[in-house]
Structures are given as C-alpha cells and as structure tokens.
Amino acid sequence: MTGWLPWLKRHGAAVFGLLLLVGALYVVQREFSTLSVADIRRAMAAIPPRAIWLAAGCTVLAYLVLAIYDKLGSIYAGRPVSWGRSLLASFCGYSLAHNLGFAAVSGAAVRYRLYSAWGLTPLEIAKVVGFTSLTFGLGGMALGGLVLLLEPEVVPWFGTHLPHWALQALAIPLWGVVLTYVVLSRFLRQVRIFRYEIELPRPRMALAQALLATVDVAVTAAIFYILLPEAEGLTFIRFVGIYLAAYAAGILAHVPGGIGVFDGAILLGLQPYLPAPEVIGALLVFRLYYYIVPLFIAGALFVGFEIGQRRAMLQRLAAVGEGTDALEVPAIASLVALAGALLIFLGALPTRGTIIELWAGHLAALASHFAASIVGSLLLVMAFGLLRRLTIAWSLTLFLLVNGAAIAWVRGEEWWLWGPFLLLAALLASLRTAFYRDSRLIREPLSAETLMPLLAVAACGITLALVAYGGRVSNESWWQVVLSKLAPDSLRFTVGLTGVLLLAGMVRLLRPARIAPLCWDAAMRLRLSELGAMAPAEADGAVFGEAERAGFAFLKRDGVWLALGDPAGERADAISAIWRFRDLCERAGVDPAFWRVGPGLLRVYGDIGLTTVKLAEQPPRYLALKAERDLAKLLPLLPASLRREAELPKDHAA
Template sequence: MKALLPLLRRHGATVFGLILLVAAIWVVQREFRNLSIADVTRAMSEIPPFALWLGAGLTVAAYLVLAAYDWLGARYAGRPSGWGRALVASFCGYALAHNLGFAAVSGAAVRYRLYSAWGYTPLEIGKVIGFTSLTFGLGGMALGGCVLILEPEVLPWLGQVLPHWILQLLAIPLFGVVLAYILLSRFRRTVTIRGHVVELPSTGMAIAQSLLATVDVAVTAAIFYVLLPDVEGLTFIRFVGIYLASYAAGIVASVPGGLGVFDAAIVIGLAPYMGAAEVVGALLVFRLYYYIVPLFISGLLFAGFELSQRGGRLARFNALGSGAMPLEVPAMAGLVALGGALLIFLGSLPVDDIDQWVGYETAIASQFAGSILGSLLMAMAFGLARRLTLAWGAALFLLASGALFAWLRSEEWWTWGAFLMVAAALATMRPAFYRNSRLWAEPLSQEMLLPLAAVAISGMALALFVNASRLQDAYWWEVVLAAGAPIQLRFAVGSTVLLLLVGLIRLLRPARIRPAPYDDAQRAALEKLGGTLPPKADGVLWGEGGRAGFAFSKAGQIWIGYGDPAGDARDAISAIWRFRDLCERNGARAAFVSVGPAYLRVYADTGLQALPDPKAPGRFVACHAERDMTVLMDYCGAACGA
C-alpha cells in the first residue's frame, strides 16, 4: 500500500480526469443514441438571429470583464497598467490557456511572458497572477451561493430529496469565504499561507474584485443561456447553477476547455428541460464564440507580440542564446495538436458523395487516413513541445498531408488553408528544434496525456454519434465487435482505445533516469570538466551521452541544480531536459542556481525563467517564477523583487 501512495500523488489527478472522460462518453452515447446530425443542424438553424448577435455581444463583454481582472491586478501589484495592456494580457492568457491545454501555455506563463516584456518585476507579475487566479473563484462562490438561496432544487439528486431550507444552508460556507476575504482585507494587511506571506488588497479592491468576478461568471453563463430555446421552468438563475456545476466538473477533469466532461454535464443538467439536439446546437455555438474564435484572434495577437519582441530577427533565431521566456513553440505545438484533433474529427465523419468520384475503397481509406494523420499529428505536437528535430520535419509533412486530405474531402478552403498556414509558420522556426532525441524515448507527462485523451475520446464519441442509428443497442465498448458497425467506426474506436492504453502505459512506466550519488568519484569527474562542486548535494545527473553533468539537491518540492552542466554542449542540453523529466517523475519542480547566459534559452524551453542571481553578479537563477518565486526568495534575496 505504501508503494502506491507516491503513484497516487503523482498520477491520481490524471487517472481521475480519465475516469471522468470515460464516464462522459458513456453519458454522451446514452443521451445521443436516438440523435442525428440532422437534428443538431436543425436545432442550430432555429436559433434566432437576435440570439446569435446577443451571444456575440455578451462574448465581447465577457472578455472585457476578464480584462478588468488584469487591470485591477496591476494596481494591486503597485504597477498600474493601461487598459490596452490589460486587455492583451488577459485575452491572450485566457484564450490560449482555455484551448491549448499545454502546461507551458498556462495563463500564468502567458502573463509572465507579456508582463516581463513590459518591464514588470517577477514579484509584481506574481501578484498580478495571484490576483487574477483568485478572482474567478470568488465569483463562482458568490454566484453559487445566490443560486442555492434562490433555486436550491437545482442541485442534482439532493434537490428532490432534502427540504429547501437545508439546501439553502449550503450557501453559508460559500458566502462565508467571500465575506471572510473582504473582512481580512479590512483588518489585516497580510496572511501566511503554507509559510508564505501574502499581501491582501485594500477593502475597496476586495469588494470590487468579488463583484467583478460575479459579473464575469454571470455574463459567461448568459452567452450559453441566450442561445437556448425558451422553455418553461428554466430560469436564468437555475441555468447558472447547472452551468457552474458543469464548469466545475470540467475543471476537476483538467482537460482543455472541459472538453467532453463539461459537455456531458451540461447535457445531463438540461435534460429535464429540452432535447439533446437543442443543447448540443447551443453548445457548439457557445464553444465557437467563447473558445474557438478568441483562440485564433489571441493567437494572431500573441504571434504579433512575439515578432515585435524579436525585432524582425526571426530568421536568426538562436536556440541557445535568448534568455527570454519563449512561448511561440508551445503555442505552435498547441496549434499542431488542434490540427490533429480536427483530422481525427474529420476522419470520424463520412463524406456522402466522395465514393462517387474516387470509389468506395478510396472513400473508406480516406476515413482511415484522417484518424491516422490526426493521431500522428498529436504525437508530433508532443515532440514539438520537447524541441525534437524529428518532430519538426514530420509535423511539416503531416500538416501538408492534412491539407491534401481536407482538400480531397471537398472541405471549405479555410480548413485546408489553416493546415498550410500553420505549416508555413512552423517552417520558419527550424532553429528552435535542436534536440536529436528519439520521440519514443521521451517521457509522456500528465499534462500531455489528458488533452490527448480528451481529443481521442471526443473523436470516438463523434464517430458513435454519426452512426448512432446503426448501433442503438450497442454500448461503446461493444462497438468493435457489433455486427452492424461500419468498418471505419470499428477502426476509430479500436485505434482510440489502443492509443489511450499506450499513453497510460507510457505515463505509468518506471522512470529510467537514474542520478549518480554525489561521492568522491563523481566529484572528481565534475571537477575535471570544470563543474560547480557544492559542499553537499543529493546526486549528480549526467546527460544521455554521459559527457556533461551537474550536481543537484532536493529542497522539498523544488530540486536545485548547481550551475550549468559541465562538459559537452550538446550533452549539456540533454542533461537539462533529463533533470526536468526527473523532477516531473518525482512530483518536484526543477530550478538552477548560479547559471551563465550560454543555456538560458534551454532553461526557458523547459519552462524556467531566468532571474539575476544576487550571490553571483552576472549569473542567473532559473526557476518557475510564477510558482516558485516566493519559495526561492531566501536564495534570491532582494534581486528577485528588484
């Protein structure tokens, strides 16, 4: 049992998220068994034009409210920002983080990249990030408390069993958290959380923060609500309760945009009021408004920002030179992954007239090609995030193949054009992919597995939905053997299950990175290469070739490497990445102290931010600044906030 505890700590959240995803597809299949694409298309066509325009306007309002998060956060940090910068930081941070799902493209990382370029110190950026992260939670609690007071029966199962006054009492702890936060800001200036001193905002700002967050959640829910048909009994307050519960389920699952889990929960919550076709039609438009369109707009904004920061020197991009925190590669990896998801979805959909001009066998092959190309692109996105040279070349070929696939299926020009645009942008970034490691040798992280699983399961759900009329009595695990299942559906479901099993096996396999003990022999080897020799250390980590290494120590959840890896430059890059993987496999976060400028780009690629080292002028501390900055304050001293 003791041996299982570390495994549960590292992978418990991921496994729970996968369980929610599998449960979601079961719900989707049950609810959609008698539903067809024609039903959904009809439901979408029946959404009034006024509702569509109102939903679009509410989407703009929702992102303006989110911009106010950053505007207030900058004032809380003592460095007021203009509305323009607040809007860019908030819009890019939320839109990219909601859709892409890569840890490196989190809202905190995007904000850190933007605010650091605007001259904010790490301490100021940390305050902005903390302020914006807390704000949404306050709104959810405040609005959730209002729902329980006004519509307590909205709670599933409990609403039909317990008296309303008991359910209304559940609002007290929700309101209590918000009220306690405001009162603390009135009577105390700081609080200590896990040993870290956190400065509270003023009382007026805390009240404004809570009200702003409540408005944000209400406006976002209103986007969805106005797209639904008018039905008796579904008041806006009641819908907000259903929306909050569904959104919370998506957050718990930790998949981008709550894909699959949020959708299944909202279908269940609205089932007593309307048919699945109406819910799915409104859901698709909601995702288009709130997720897809903002993603492309924010992607263009962020790409423009990155180009402006490089001053037109993109062609001379040096993978080992810049110390800035680069996010263009993770963002590009996310776009490639989205391309893979699109191909998986297209491969799940039949084309009615394609066999009339290419033949039945070729039409079936096109179904297989979409699933295969999509799965391979998802794998290449993982390789791009790891800066692998092989993944760069393979992704270019697969993107071009995806464009050809979409063109042969007679998809809209913007569909295959998007693949070509992503390929053209990726082609300009060749120097950013400098690792020659094998793709299979790279460890699969939890953050990569969940988006992959979400896309695979959603693709399988779409394939089941398209063929629902043929498989009304078959559950999803029976599809591969069902007599009435089309061959392409069997392939889609079987390959998806295989993909998920391989992913789980790779995630749970034992770590193969074994550090050496910090003994006399290892000290002598490091000394010969000119490495840093601390008085005490917990081990020495060498690169894949054993030609470069460094000593490191464990400080709780942060493992600290001493100096740059000494030895061969290429193997030093390998050692830095291996240290990142070693820390991840052990539930820790990597950091380096007293490093030089030579490998700042590599540290940044692994998700670390370089800060001036106060104990060694001209040297740097590389850490997860948005998460570990306060933890490393004892080492960094005043320079971390300077």
C-alpha cells in the same frame, strides 16, 4: 497502500482528467451519432440576429471585466499600470490561456513577458498573477452557492435523490470561503495555504474581488445563454449551475479550451431542456466569440508587442525579469490536440452520402469513420510528445495530420474542415529545429522494455485496421464498439484491448530516455569539477545528460529542486540534462529551478516553462524558475537591491 500514495500524488490529477476526457468524448459522440452537419447548420441559422449581437456585446463586456482583474492586481502589487496596459495584458493572457491550456503557455507566462517589459519586478508580477488567479475562484464559489440555494435540483443525480435542504446547505461552505477571505483581509496580511504564502489585500479590495468575479462569471455564462432558444424550465440561474460544472470539468481535465470535456458536460446538462442540434449550434457560436476570435486578436497583438520589443531591445531591457517568449511549440501542440478532438467528433457523424461511400462502398465508409477516431486519439497523444520537443513526435504528427486531412476529404467534408489539417502540418514542418530531443525508442538500446511497446503498437495498429476493413463494425468509433451491447463480446474485447494497448504503447515510446539521478559523493564532485560545473561540498544529487557528457549538481528545497548553474559539458548533452532534470522534478511532484545560469541556454529554460530573473550584469547571470509559484521561496537568492525593492511595504495597495 502506502506505495499508492506517492503515485496518486503525482498522477492522480492526470488520471482524473483523462477519465473526464474519455467520458465527455463518449457523451459528445453519442449525441453526434444521430446528427449531420446540415442539422447543426440549421440550428445556427435559427439563432436570431438580436441574440448574435447581444452575445457579441456580452463577450466584449466579459473581457473588459477581466481587464479590471489586472488593473486591481497591479494596484494590489503596489505598481499600478495604465488601463491600456491592463487591457492588453489581461486580453492576451486570458485569450491564450483559454485556448492553449497547457501550463507552459499559461496566462502567467504571457503576463510575465508583458509586465517585465513595463518595469515591474518579478515579485510584483507574481502578485498580479496570484491576484487574477484567485479572483475567478471567488466568483465561481459565490455564484455556485447562489445556484445551490435557488436551484438545488440542477446538481446531477443528487438533485433528484436528496432533499433540497441538504443541497442548499452546501452553499454554506462555498459562501463561507468567500466570507472568510474578506474577513481575514481585515485582520491578517498573510495566510499559508498548503505550501503557499498568500498576501491578502485590504478589505475593500477583497470585497471588490468577490463582486467583480461574480459579475465576470455571470456575464460569460450569459454569452452562451443568450444564444440558446427559450426552453421550459431552463432559467438563467439553473444554466449558470450547468455552465459552472462544465467549466470546472474542463479545467480539471487539463485539455486546451476544455475541448470535449466542457462540450460533453454542457450537452449532458442541457439534454433535458433542448435538442442536441440547438445546443451544439449555440456552443459553436459561443466558442467562436469567447475563444477563437479573441485568440486571433490576442495573437496579433502579442506579435505586434514582440516586434516593438525587439526594435527597442538594445535601448531598453527589463532590469529584473525576462519572461519566456517560447510560445510557438506549445501553441502548435494545442492546435494538434484540437485537431485530434475535431477528428474524433467528425468520426461520430454519419457516413451516408460521403465521397468514399459512393466510390468504394459502405464498408470503406465505415472504415473511414473508425479510422477517424483512431487517428484523432493518436493526435491527442502526440500533442504531449510535441510539448516535450521529441523528434519522433514531430514526424508522427506530420503523418497523422496528413492522414486526418485525407480522412476528412474522403468523407466529403467541406474544405474548411480538412484544409486546416494541411495548414497545421505545414506550420509544424516549418518548426523542425524546435524538436531536438530523442525519445527512448531512438536513444536507448532496443531492450525488451522498448521492444515490447513497439511490437504492441504495430500489432494493435494492424488489428484495428483489420477490424475496420473487415466490415464487422457498425457506424461507430473504436470506443463506441467497446461499449456497444450489439457487438459480440469477443469483438468488444478485441477492440478495447487493442485500442488501449495502442495508446499506452505510443505513450511509452514517446517517453524520454530514463532519468538517472546520481548520489552526491566525492567521486561525483570530482567528476563535475573536471567538467567545469559548480561542485559544492554538500549537494543532494547530480543529473547528467543522456550521453553523460554534461551534468550539474542540485539541491532539494521545499517544493523546489534547485540546479546549481548551467550543465557543464557538451552543449547537446547539456540540453538533454536540463530536460532530464525537468522530467525528474515532474515525477517527484516538485518544480525545477536553475541558479546562476548564463544567457546561452535561456531558450531551453523557456522551453521547459521557466521564467528568468537577472541576478548579475557582468557577466550576465540569471535565476530560472516557475516565478509565479516559487519566487517567494527563492527570494534570498536574488540580489540585495532587488530583494529590498520587492519587499517594500505596499501601503497604498488598498
């Protein structure tokens, strides 16, 4: 049993998120299987103009409320910024984080880039980020308690099997957390939760946090609620409960914008009140207002900011912090994941009357339907390979995107559905130099461990193609065949086993080459010294690149493993060593950090999601770390002047 605990600690959240995603995609496909694009268009056209304008107004109000988060956060940190800057940081941070989802492009990374340019110290920025992150949670708990008190039957299954008073009692711990936070702010300045020290604001600000977050969640839910037609029994409070549950599921699944998970939970929650076309129509408009349009506006604003910064860079650099601006690859990876989800949804729509059915017959149309779910599933896997800058993931993603465009075209979809696949492929092709890592398939010898997943992927791909074109599947995707009671057991077993093996084999082929941390001893110390790396008398281990021509020593700290300097040796292998250390830390459940690194590899540290803090001017030296989480722990490594500035009391932050 004890052997499972470390594995659950490392992978439990990812497995839970994957289960949520699979379950949600099944719900969405089940609802889509009886729909057509025309049904959804009619539902969207039926939304009254008054509702469209009210929802747009609520969207603007929601983002203005989020800007107050950042304004209060800067006051809490002791470095108030103007309302204009608060609005820019909040809008860009939340818009990009809502859509991109991956940790490498969190709102924290965007805020570090903006606030560091405005002169805030890294610790002050960390306080702003922590304040804004905590604020939303307070609002969710406050409103969640209200929903349980007034509409306890909204809780799935439990609402019909438990007495109302038992469900209403669950509001007590939710409100208790909010009340405890406000009360503790009156008596304590700091509290420790798990491994993290949280500096509490003054009572008035803590109360303002809770009230502001409650308004934010309510206004955001109102955007969606206004777009829905009237439905008997669907009160606003009840809808807020469904919305909160769906939003929480989307966050736990760790997918961009909660795509699939949020949508599936909403469809499931609103199923007793409204038909699927009306829910999906409102859902698409909601995503357009709250996610897509703000994403393009924020992207334009952020690009404008970056252009302005580069013009002024020689005259004005942030003295203490430089946030990573390596956003293009995570953004592309997120879009690839969204493209995969779109293909999966397209595969759920009926195939009757499509181009391929008219040209090649019904069996070919069913095969395109089946293929859409397979290609979409593989694109979801490829997104994570792109995040790790793998060359093979870049090549396979290009192939799958072109394949996806072809599938959408032969199904007779509009140009605005298949065109984005080709546009995304062109954008990805232009970023070839950003994918510089070899996977284990390319880097390692063709051992049995590498050969088996390679053969499994090939065999499974052929098997699924034969199943699709053999005419033995109905109008369903591959996982719907597995769950269908109408399909023969042998077919269900074959499709299920080959589908899972295909995805598992692809994941194994995309894994980086094996990580080999080495023990610290006299021989290792001598080896690193000869390369020119830091080689202290005491260290906790060493990491080398895949070619073993560059390496560094590292120290283990509470929740952080600290590499001592840049990897010394060949540049290509130094980049490999940085990524291997990042993968090693991920497996161990800790954050990576690099101390006293030079300017030459800052882009790579940005690629693995680290922020750099300047330690010395001549020669320039930096500390690269997850600043929003680990800066307080590594504060002793900063220069004395910066430490004193960061630790000044902020009495005026009330």
